[in-house]
Amino acid sequence: MDRRDFLTSSLAAAAALGLGVAPAAAQDAPIPEVPARRPEPQEQPAAFSFAGLKDEARKMAAAAWNDPGADVPQRFRDLSFDQYRDIRWKRDRMIWRDDRVGFRLEPMAAGSVYNRAVRIYLVEGGQALPIGADRDSFDWGASIKAPEEVVAMPLSGLKLRRPGDNNRNPEFAVFQGASYFKALARGLQYGLTARGLAINTADPEGEIFPVFTRFYVEKPEENAQSIRLYGLLESRPVVGAYRFTLRPGDETSIDVELTLFPREEMSHIGLGALNTMFLYGGIGRSRFDDVRQAVHLSDGLAVQTGQGERLWRPTANPKNLQISAFGDENPLGFGLVQRARDFTDYLDLDNRWDLRPTAWVEPVGDWGKGSVVLVEIPSDGEIHENIVAYWRPKAKLPAGQEFSAAYRLRWLADGSLPASLGWVDDTREGQGAEGNWRRWMIDFVGPMPAPAQVKLVATASAGKLVAPTLKPNPVTGGYRVTFDLDPRNAPLSELRVQLTDGTKPVSETWLYRWVA
Known part of the structure; x- marks a missing residue:
């Protein structure tokens, strides 16, 4: 599957799930007052720590890559988007439904384009307990009939929710598909997407999409304001261990810590990778005979260089593939930004592009020499995430030599940041x-x-x-x-x-x- 097919199918699936265009009211649907019940695990608890996850990733990288491919049963891979969106984790089985920890966890079924199974573990007291799922863990909508037998159900990812008033649990983050994840701030809708790692983006030999194959979600403390989860990332050239600390609110932040273990030399990786969509706006409007004023999830790339200079590059929908690199050393930040915030900028009641978040990457520590890369891919439709931005280190990653980095990823409505200048x-x-x-x-x-x-x-x-x-x-x-x-x-x-x-x-x- 190439980049365009992958992004098209993934975004279409996201739309079918209501991740991209669902109104806030739909995200905040009340949960019925019924007793909670967790699915029975299929394995025994095991000791877990971030150090242990890195040790396991290191050992895996020393062995040959064994690609499991599409390991979801065919019966689920054959589902249409409409059928897939009709399989939903039961609200009365929401993880931590009856606990006062400030968060809820909702596993997501595998199927359709989400054809790789992901194992999800709950971590409490240093012990990891796998989440099991079967037919009865899910509600089955009108477009799909539930299996007659109580079959085990593979999982593809997870949603995180924050309890609110009136028994509502609005979601604020999703981890699903390859190394993709997204978040939103209070009052906004889902928009652009982040990635754990980009590899060989737009290279002639083809891009590699690493996959999170496991997630470990730590049970928060009572009334916690943050939640932490860990991911194991796998691909042919590299294995990675990740720690994410999420803090939802008027601005939702995700602290990302990662350690990569390359199997082979890597000359082109992307840190803090972001994907978005730009069809047209003040630039490129004449190419589209559309009643809407603009159609985009982000309207520009912002960069704050290591020397403190602030750059603004409006995004474009070019006629041919376009790659731009902004050389820097120890960047202070970069992001894909949605600055047009008035409804009249778009006039789109269905998609509300004015409510999509900005995502801003703030490196932790020195990232050295490299460049912020902007990839702009020609597109004829709004279902395509045709814009990619990331930090590309100048130095190659040698095989067998681990590499660590950290950054804060901020999801917010303010498109002017940092605002010390015009x-x-x-x-x-x-x-x-x-x-x-x-x-x-x-x-x-x-x-x-x-x-x-x-x-x-x-x-x-x-x-x-x-x-x-x-x-x-x-x-x-x-x-x-x-x-x-x-x-x-x-x-x-x-x-x-x-x-x-x-x-x-x-x-x-x-x-x-x-x-x-």
């Missing part, structure tokens, strides 16, 4: 004054000096910028920059715009690659 509120592209010229209109908002102190610095790597203009925007209280690009037969041009006070930046740096 930021780009909107980017528009259209026809310029001449036939092959292109015009840009960029609005900056945020904390910036008075007009007399602000200067425009705009450059193009090829072609010529025509009539670059800076003026106050009385509607937003910020500044508007406009210019035309005369490409002069250049196949592409790297554009750069920044506002300064003559000595230092007063805004983030706007970047864009125009392609003929």
Whole structure:
């Protein structure tokens, strides 16, 4: 399965499950007041620790890779999306349903495109107890008939919920499919997706999708504000041990700690990998005859470099595969951001793109030299996650030498972070004054000096910028920059715009690659 097929099928399955477009009310459905019951485990408890998981990963990496492939029974792999979404873990069997630990755990069935079984363990007192599931662990909807016999049911992932008022348990995170996971902050809906690890993304020889094959979920303390889970990641070139600490709220954060054990030399990995969708917005609008103003989960890549410079690169839906790399050393942060937050930016009642989260990666410790990579894949539909961003270390990972990293992944509504300078509120592209010229209109908002102190610095790597203009925007209280690009037969041009006070930046740096 290649990248496009994998992302298409996975996103379609997510939509069928209600992960992407379900309204908040659907996520917060009341749970019936019935006694809870856990499924009977099929194995005995065993000692567990993060150190022990890393030891096991190290031993596995020393052995040859044995790919189990699609190990879910055929009867479940053959399910349609509609049938799969009709298999739901019973609300009265929610893990920790009757415990005052502040969280609920909901296992998810395997089937359809989720064709690899995942083992899930509950950890309490240093002991890991496997979750077992059978036919009676699930509710079976109208589109699918439950098996007549009480068959064992494979699992594919898990949802985490936070108890609320009126017996509601809104979910805030999902781990399911390959190394994918996603989260949301209070009041938002699911949007872009994170990955435990990206390998060889957009390389000609093909991308590798590692898989979380096990999850260990620690039972929280009473009235806990955070929950911790662990993952074992497997693939041909590498085995990994992960620890995730999740804190839901108005901003949901996930602390990620990982140790990788390469079986072979790895020259292209992606840390803090994020996947999103951009069909059109202020850029690319003319290609789509659609009643909606914009369709995207994220409208730009934000970077805070190790030197403190802030970059903003609007996302695009290119005609051909496009890869951009922003070289850096010890980056302070990067993320895929949804800045357009008004309903009128989209006019989409069904998908509410204005309620999708921003995801911001903050490295813990020094990540050394490397680059933030942005991959933009041509797309003709909103079901495709066609944008990928991640940190690519410059140094190769030698075979047999373990590698550790940590970062905080923040899911939030604020698209301006970090907001110590002015930021780009909107980017528009259209026809310029001449036939092959292109015009840009960029609005900056945020904390910036008075007009007399602000200067425009705009450059193009090829072609010529025509009539670059800076003026106050009385509607937003910020500044508007406009210019035309005369490409002069250049196949592409790297554009750069920044506002300064003559000595230092007063805004983030706007970047864009125009392609003929």
